[in-house]
Amino acid sequence: MHIVGTARRRDTLPAGTFHLAVACILFDERGNVLVQQRSLHKLSHPGAWELGAGGSALRGEDGPAAATREVQEEMQLAVSVPRTAMFARDFYSTWIEEWFVVQSTIALADVHMQVSEVAQVKLLTLADARKLLTAAGINGQVARLDAAAALLGLS
Template sequence: MTTDPDTAPAELVVLLDEDGHPAGTQDKRTVHHADTPLHLAFSCYLFDDDGRVLLTRRALHKATFPGVWTNACCGHPAPGEDLEDAVRRRVHQELGIDVHDLRLLLPAFRYRAEMDGVVENEMCPVFAARVGGPVTPDPDEVEEVAWEPWEPFRGAVLDGSREVSVWCREQVQQLPADPASAPAASPATLPPAAR
């Protein structure tokens, strides 16, 4: 049985001031529009034991960036939710898989992007993790998935020959050359709302 999105409980996102402090909450269903307020999010890159990265194509009916290829998972921590717990929760919800060796790589990543009049405006710490076992995507979130060797994927993103989301492109530019084995970054520069 499918839940009616209009009667489902509100999923709240954490709004931020320009310094990354909490500035309230808003229903996720109403936060993304032409003038989206700055809010807290995260991105995660998932790797298998062969060093391949999992890419996902966003569901075609999503309100933001439908049908766009991007990193494995993005999401929003709930108010008061630990950021790593939020990553684990969302990866499991969207991809039906558990992560291990979860590491923070880009604590201070921030971006703004627009597609079809809808804006993303996020402070979005970036993580990497390892996974094993089959991926079972939620069709409400993910249209399709693909595993690709990291180095050719990274090279194609950097030279512009691979189309991915704006945030994925900017993240790949800033990530270590080998994020699957890079050491964790210090959480000291996380937005205050995420510490």
């Protein structure tokens, strides 16, 4: 990856230029997964359920740094996301998305949501998370959950 400058979300990127986006799935020590409902005011997928926290990298951030910051901003959880936690990288028309998974001590009482991003959070078993994401989640979330759980030996 080579950093070529800065852009705002509304900017059109030149062909062959991409911005970096990240997502971090969080599991507690018992193997439950943290899911979040997107704010009803989001431009894309308002009110949908998704895994963990995520967003675009800021200038100078690599994937792990961006994922660590996003978890802190959206959930107020101090979780360090190492490079070795990345389990997927997807390429889209104008962005690259890196997926990370972290297992840590998490309690719902410790989660303080960024209300502009998150409407509510739940800590669910894998089975319950699959049901919720199938019924009201964004496409591909169950496959991401299964891949992350398998990486941690939780499936």
